[in-house]
Amino acid sequence: MAGAALLLSGCGFADMRAPLPEFMRAKAPDPAPPDPPPDVKQLMRDNLERVFTSASQPAHVRVSAPRHEPAGTNWTACVRADLNSVIGKPLGTQTYRLTVNAGAIIDRRRVEDDDNCSSETYEPI
Structure with missing residues (x-):
């Protein structure tokens, strides 16, 4: 027993x-439901200096729609802008990938060959 x-x-x-x-x-x-998609346009308007240095004089800034990362709670988006070098020479259009969590940009990095930013649709901020 x-x-x-x-x-x-x-x-x-x-x-x-x-x-x-x-x-x-x-x-x-x-699993916890994902946060709602961030307003990447507003984030870029509010945090332009976090993504680009003021010396680069970003112009024609454009962003892609946010995409939810398959693993985790982060969102990613691509941003493009026409930039200048430190000495003022035009660098042309540069593309960066942003990582957003809880409505804040937590990482920025230049895109690499395996990123899908080239296939994204961009809208001006």
């Missing part, structure tokens, strides 16, 4: 990764 009680007492503590039949395991928690 004590053995049966011991076996049954463990049934209430089986987590979702336990090697038990699925009906005996605890249900996995639902």
